[in-house]
Amino acid sequence: MRLLIVGTLEGYITAAGKIAMKRGAKVSHTDSIEGALNALRAAAGADLVMIDVKLDIATFIDSLKAERITIPVVACGIGTDAAAAVRAIRAGAKEYLPLPPNAELIAAVLEAVAEESHSIVCSDPAMLATLRLAEQVAPSDASVMITGESGTGKELMARFIHRKSRRSGESFVAVNCAAIPENLLESELFGHEKGAFTGAVARRLGKFEEANNGTLLLDELSEMHPRLQAKLLRAIQEKEIDRIGSSQPVKVNVRLIATSNRNLEAEVSAGNFREDLYFRLNVFSVAIPSLRERPADIPMIAEHFLKKYAEANGLGDKRLTDDAMLMLQSHHWRGNVRELENTMHRAVLLSRGEEVGPEAIMLTSKLLAPEGSAQASIPSDSPVANPFAGPAGTVPAAATPGQPQGTGPHGYGQTGYGPPKGGKPGPYGMAANSSAAATAAATAAANAGATGAGLAALIGRTVADVERDLILETLTHCLGNRTHAANILGISIRTLRNKLKQYGDEGRSVPTPGNDERATA
Ligand SMILES: Nc1ncnc2c1ncn2[C@@H]1O[C@H](COP(=O)(O)OP(=O)(O)OP(=O)(O)O)[C@@H](O)[C@H]1O
Numbered sequence: 107m108r109l110l111i112v113g114t115l116e117g118y119i120t121a122a123g124k125i126a127m128k129r130g131a132k133v134s135h136t137d138s139i140e141g142a143l144n145a146l147r148a149a150a151g152a153d154l155v156m157i158d159v160k161l162d163i164a165t166f167i168d169s170l171k172a173e174r175i176t177i178p179v180v181a182c183g184i185g186t187d188a189a190a191a192v193r194a195i196r197a198g199a200k201e202y203l204p205l206p207p208n209a210e211l212i213a214a215v216l217e218a219v220a221e222e223s224h225s226i227v228c229s230d231p232a233m234l235a236t237l238r239l240a241e242q243v244a245p246s247d248a249s250v251m252i253t254g255e256s257g258t259g260k261e262l263m264a265r266f267i268h269r270k271s272r273r274s275g276e277s278f279v280a281v282n283c284a285a286i287p288e289n290l291l292e293s294e295l296f297g298h299e300k301g302a303f304t305g306a307v308a309r310r311l312g313k314f315e316e317a318n319n320g321t322l323l324l325d326e327l328s329e330m331h332p333r334l335q336a337k338l339l340r341a342i343q344e345k346e347i348d349r350i351g352s353s354q355p356v357k358v359n360v361r362l363i364a365t366s367n368r369n370l371e372a373e374v375s376a377g378n379f380r381e382d383l384y385f386r387l388n389v390f391s392v393a394i395p396s397l398r399e400r401p402a403d404i405p406m407i408a409e410h411f412l413k414k415y416a417e418a419n420g421l422g423d424k425r426l427t428d429d430a431m432l433m434l435q436s437h438h439w440r441g442n443v444r445e446l447e448n449t450m451h452r453a454v455l456l457s458r459g460e461e462v463g464p465e466a467i468m469l470t471s472k473l474l475a476p477e478g479s480a481q482a483s484i485p486s487d488s489p490v491a492n493p494f495a496g497p498a499g500t501v502p503a504a505a506t507p508g509q510p511q512g513t514g515p516h517g518y519g520q521t522g523y524g525p526p527k528g529g530k531p532g533p534y535g536m537a538a539n540s541s542a543a544a545t546a547a548a549t550a551a552a553n554a555g556a557t558g559a560g561l562a563a564l565i566g567r568t569v570a571d572v573e574r575d576l577i578l579e580t581l582t583h584c585l586g587n588r589t590h591a592a593n594i595l596g597i598s599i600r601t602l603r604n605k606l607k608q609y610g611d612e613g614r615s616v617p618t619p620g621n622d623e624r625a626t627a
Contacts, residue, residue: 107131107216112142112166113158115205116184122156122207129213130277130320139166146170152177154219156203159183159190164197171198171420180215182207213275224265227410230400236392237266243390244270249342249362251370251387254394256601257444260365261325263394268321273361276320281313284326284600292334293350296341302351314347314358326600327364327387328373332380339383362387397439397446407443408434411450412462424454427463437469441596448596577605578616586617 109131111119123133134152136142139161146152157163159181167179180201181194191202203211228234243250244267252260261280268278286294293302297312313322324330330338341347342362346355364387373379397403408426416424426434430453439445449469456466564572577595581602584590588606592599606616 107154107219108152109133109216110142110145110152110155111135111157112139112155113137113161115156115158115182115207116160118182118205118207122182122205122212125207125209125212126156126216128209129216129275131216139169142166143169146177153223154216155179156182157199159187159194159202163194163199167198178219217269217274224262224269226259226262226266227407228400228403229406230395230402232395232400233403236263236394240267240392241270243267243392245272246390247272247361248389249364249387250390250392252363252365252392252394253370254365254367255396255442256367257442257598258394258396259443260367260394261323263392264321264323264325264363264365267363267392268361271321271361273320277317278321278323279313279317280323280325282325282600284329285603288331288334291330292337295334296337296347297349299349299351302349306351309349312347312349314341314360315356317360318358319360321361321363324362324364324387326366328366328368328370328379329604332378335380335383339380339386342383342386397442401435404435404439404446405431407446408450411447412454415451415454419454421454423460424457424462425460426453427461429464430462430467433464433467433469444598445596448593574605574609574614577602578609578614581606581617586619588619 107130109123109126111123111133112135114137115122119135123135126133134145136145142155142157143166155177157166157179160183163179163181170177170179178200179198180203181191181199182203182205183190183194184205186204194202201215203215226233226237228237240263250264250267252263254260264280265278268274281291281294283291293310293312295312295314297310297315298306300306300309341358344355345359346357348355370379370384370388374381374384408431412424412426416422434446434449441448449467452468453462453466456468457463577591580594581588581591584594588599588602592602595602610616
C-alpha cells in the first residue's frame with residue numbers, strides 16, 4: 107500500500123505518516139497539487155491520496171479525471187468541520203478524516219483501500235466454501251499451499267489470507283520464483299552483503315527480511331532450483347537466513363504461503379521437488395476451483411471488470427446485454443479469470459455506447475484466429491485490431507490487464523468476499539431467451555466456418571509446435587515487449603517467461619525484451 111500525502115495537514119503530516127507506515131504503507135509527501143500530479147504522472151505510484159482539505163480538492167480531482175488517473179482521494183482537516191467535509195466530498199473525495207489523525211480511522215481507510223484493490227469477487231458455492239476454509243486457516247501461523255490452474259486467483263487468495271491473519275498490519279511481500287533467474291533469486295530472497303559478488307555495491311536485504319513479522323508469498327514455488335530449495339528449507343526450520351556473503355545468520359519471523367499451478371506431489375515423486383520442503387510448506391492446502399467449476403461466478407466477475415475498466419478508461423457506465431452474458435457463460439475459460447478479465451477489458455474498449463453486446467465480446471480463441479477469420483471483421487480503428495495504435499487505440503498503462511493501477515472509485519467497506527458493494531448475482535440463466543441462444547450459436551458457427559481454412563493448414567503439427575510459433579511471432583510483432591505480448595496472447599507474463607525460457611533452453615532464438623522491460627525480464 108502506497109500513500110501519497112498532499113499538503114501540510116495542519117502540521118500533522120508526521121503523525122499521519124507514522125501511523126500509516128506502522129500499518130505497512132509506504133508514505134511519500136508533496137506540498138502542492140502540482141507536486142502530487144507530477145508524482146502520479148511520473149508513475150511514482152500511490153494507492154491512496156490523503157489531501158489537506160485547505161487545498162483545492164475539486165481542481166485536483168478534476169485534473170485526475172482529465173488525465174484518467176484513477177486513485178481514491180481522502181480529505182483531511184482539523185476537527186469535525188462539517189462544511190469543509192461536505193465541500194471535500196462534493197468535490198469527489200471518498201472520505202473526510204478529522205485531524206489530529208486517529209490511528210484506528212487511518213488503519214480502517216488503508217484496509218478498505220487494500221481490500222478494494224485485491225477483493226475476491228465471487229458467489230459460487232464452490233468458491234465460497236474455499237474462502238471459508240481459507241478464512242479458518244488464516245489466523246494461525248501455519249504455512250499454506252495454494253494450488254489451482256493458471257489465473258484462478260492464487261495470489262489474490264494469498265493476500266486474502268494475509269488480510270485475515272494476525273499479521274495483517276505487517277507487510278505482505280510476494281516473490282515470483284519463476285520470473286527471477288535462479289542466480290538472482292537467492293539474493294532476492296535472502297539478501298546479500300556489500301562485495302558478496304561482482305556488482306554487489308551495497309548491502310541489500312532480501313524478501314525474508316522485508317517480510318519480517320508479516321507474510322511472504324513464494325509464488326510458483328515449483329520452479330525453484332533444488333539448490334535453493336535446500337536453503338529455503340533451512341530458513342524455515344531454523345527461522346533464520348544467511349545473507350549471501352555473510353556468516354552472521356539473521357533471525358526472521360515470517361508466515362509462508364506458497365503457490366503452484368503444477369501438481370507438486372507429482373513433482374516430488376519425479377524427484378524435482380524436495381519432499382521435506384513440500385511437507386513443511388503444505389501444512390494447509392487450499393485448492394482454488396477453476397472458473398469452469400464455478401460457473402455462478404462468471405456474471406459477477408464479468409460485471410466487476412466491466413465496471414473497473416469502464417472507470418479506468420473514463421468511459422462512463424456500461425451494461426452487458428443478456429446475449430453478451432450468455433456468450434460469456436457458454437465459453438470454456440481456458441485462461442480462467444485472467445482470460446475473462448482481458449475479455450472484459452477488450453469489450454469495454456470495443457463497445458461504442460452504454461450497452462456491451464456480443465459483437466464486443468472477443469473471446470481469446472477468436473482473437474487467435476488466423477487471417478481471413480472472424481478476427482478480420484474487427485474495425486481497423488479498434489484497439490483490438492491494433493493494440494499499439496495512436497491515441498484512439500491507446501490502451502492506457504493504468505488499465506493494462508493484470509496490472510491494475512489505482513483502485514477505482516468503488517467505495518470503501520467492501521468485505522473480503524461475497525458480492526461487491528451494490529453487486530448482485532446477475533439474472534442470467536442459461537435459458538435466458540431464445541434470441542440470445544441463437545446469437546451465441548450463430549457466432550460460434552460463424553467463427554468455426556471462418557477459421558476452417560486456417561485450421562486446415564495446421565493439421566499435422568503438434569499443439570506445442572503451433573503454440574511456440576504463435577508465441578514467438580507475437581513477441582516479434584511486439585518488438586520483444588513481454589507485457590504487450592502476454593496481453594495479446596491472453597496468458598500471464600509469468601507463463602510467457604516460462605515458455606521463453608524453455609524455448610531458449612531448446613536453442614531457439616528468442617526476441618530480446620523491449621526497452622521498458624529490460625530491467626525486469
Ligand atoms: N475472484 C476474483 N475476483 C476478482 N478478480 C479476480 C478473481 N480471481 C482472479 N482475479 C483477477 O485475475 C487475475 C489473476 O489472478 P491471480 O494473479 O491472483 O491468479 P494466479 O492464479 O496467481 O495466476 P498465475 O497462475 O498466473 O500465477 C488478477 O488480475 C486478479 O485480480
